[in-house]
Amino acid sequence: MKKILITGAAGFLGSHLCDRFIKEGYHVIAMDNLITGDLKNIEHLFQLEHFEYYHHDVTKFVHVPGDLDYILHFASPASPIDYLKIPIQTLKVGAMGTHNLLGLAKEKNARILIASTSEVYGDPLVHPQTEEYYGNVNTIGPRGVYDEAKRFQESITMAYHRFHGIETRIVRIFNTYGPRMRLNDGRVIPAFMGQALRGEDLTIFGDGSQTRSFCYVDDQVEGIYRLLMSDYTLPVNIGNPHEITIKDFAEEIIKLTGTDQKVIYKPLPKDDPMQRKPDIAKAKEILGWEPKVGREEGMRATFAYFKTLSKAELEKTEHRDFSKRNKK
Numbered sequence: 001m002k003k004i005l006i007t008g009a010a011g012f013l014g015s016h017l018c019d020r021f022i023k024e025g026y027h028v029i030a031m032d033n034l035i036t037g038d039l040k041n042i043e044h045l046f047q048l049e050h051f052e053y054y055h056h057d058v059t060k061f062v063h064v065p066g067d068l069d070y071i072l073h074f075a076s077p078a079s080p081i082d083y084l085k086i087p088i089q090t091l092k093v094g095a096m097g098t099h100n101l102l103g104l105a106k107e108k109n110a111r112i113l114i115a116s117t118s119e120v121y122g123d124p125l126v127h128p129q130t131e132e133y134y135g136n137v138n139t140i141g142p143r144g145v146y147d148e149a150k151r152f153q154e155s156i157t158m159a160y161h162r163f164h165g166i167e168t169r170i171v172r173i174f175n176t177y178g179p180r181m182r183l184n185d186g187r188v189i190p191a192f193m194g195q196a197l198r199g200e201d202l203t204i205f206g207d208g209s210q211t212r213s214f215c216y217v218d219d220q221v222e223g224i225y226r227l228l229m230s231d232y233t234l235p236v237n238i239g240n241p242h243e244i245t246i247k248d249f250a251e252e253i254i255k256l257t258g259t260d261q262k263v264i265y266k267p268l269p270k271d272d273p274m275q276r277k278p279d280i281a282k283a284k285e286i287l288g289w290e291p292k293v294g295r296e297e298g299m300r301a302t303f304a305y306f307k308t309l310s311k312a313e314l315e316k317t318e319h320r321d322f323s324k325r326n327k328k
Contacts, residue, residue, distance in 0.1 A: 001050065003027045003067060005110075007058050007101065008074035010037030012180050013115070013173070013220065017072055018042055020221050022051060029064060032075065033057040035089060036082050041180050058097035059089075068108040070228060073101045074115045076149070080269070081186030087145040094149025095156075102160040102168075111167035113228045114157045116235060118174040118276060119147045128243075128277040131172065131235050141270055154235060161233055169227050174239025174278045178217030178298065179305035183314065188212060189299075192250060193306045196257040197314055206268030208247025213277045215240035216298035219291040226287040239278035240291040256299055 004021050008014040009030030014037065021028050027050040030042055034055065045051040056062065058075050076093050077083045083090040098114065105112040121129045122137035137147045154170055161168040181187070183194040195202050215238070223238035244252075250263050283289045 001025065001027050002069040003029060004070040004072065005029045005031060005064055005068055005104075006072045006074065007031045007097070008037060008076060008115075009053070010034060010039055010041050011074065011078070012041070012178075012182065013176065013217065014072075014074045015041035015180055016178070016217050016221050017074065017224065018045060018051070020225060022048065024225075026050070026070075028052070029054065029068075031056050031058065031062075035086065036077050036079075036182070036185075038182070058100055059092045060100075062100045062104050064104065064108070068104070068110045071101055071105050071110050071112040072115070072224070072228070073098060073112060076115070077146070078117070079182075079185035079187050080143070081184065083146040084142060090145045091149050094146075094153045098153045098156055102157065102166060105166050105168075106160065106164050111169070111228065112157075113169040113171060113224065114153055116150050116154050116170050116172045117146075118172055118237070118239065118278065119143070119273075120151050120154065120172065121273075122147060123273040124275055127275050128241060128279040129237065130279040131237055131282055138270075143270070143272075168233055169230070170233075170235040171224055171227050172235050172237045172239075172278075173220065174215055174237065174276060175212050176215045176217055176220045176239070178302055180217075181302070181305075183306065183309065188246065188249065189214065189302065190306070192253040193257070193303055194314060196253060196259045196261060197306060199259070199261070201262045201264045202250045202253065204246055204250055204263055204265050205272065206246070207265065208250065208263075209245055210268075210272065210274045211243045211245050211276060212249070213240050213243045214295060214298070215291055216293035216295075216301075219293050223283060223287065223289045226289050227283075230287055232286050236282050236286065237278040237280055238283055238289070239280065240295075241278055241280055242295065243275075243277045244295075252295075252299070256303055
């Protein structure tokens, strides 16, 4: 039985990856320090013989006894609210955490896949974004702690691949959604759905003309799985190229939830990208992958999940007010 270490395992994507590799017959070692993750996302796996969990911060030395075949490094704050609240930890997990895990991959002769992000493209001047685009990133802006952590992560990963011959893979993840997202993480989908469930007006930052492309979690996990099993070592975009403006998306949410909320507008946060759309030609050609779940189907499943949350969970949602933070 092959063994895989998944960091950030109690998070949104990490927990779904745990499910997938258990289903594929792997022994899964889950690791998370719970700074943004939640054990409820993986507690259904605790009774399984081939699942184990370690509460650990990967910016500290990482030790896993015995053989190890694969590593998936998904430990990182991934939302604006998180990395504005914990900027130093965000930088450390991208730099020190990645360094530690690449060292572990070298020690174990394991293949490692690094979770990068579309944020490496910054506020793009090229549309749609191809893997060859170098990006337009403000290194010292409030979002720079996340963007640059991921850009460094890619650099050190390729250095380990070229210098040490480590088997590495890099996935650039575009906006992904689905069950187990946190309502209080500040991203568009949970923010809108949380507001709808609480009977609040939907908040759009800017005029709503900015675009996003949303990929359902099952499609994202399939793309990550195929990339890990491939022979391709350079970054690959995994996302849904179906683009929509935030204003139009807000109207879709109102229709989906059956609510009659208004849409209100607030100032756009600094360096918020105006366009997001992946070019997935490489994923199609190399991995034979493209998204299968339409946004209407995926949003229904996601809203059904949010409706199961308790009133207390809905009420503790932190609002995404960037205007105040940017003035500090």
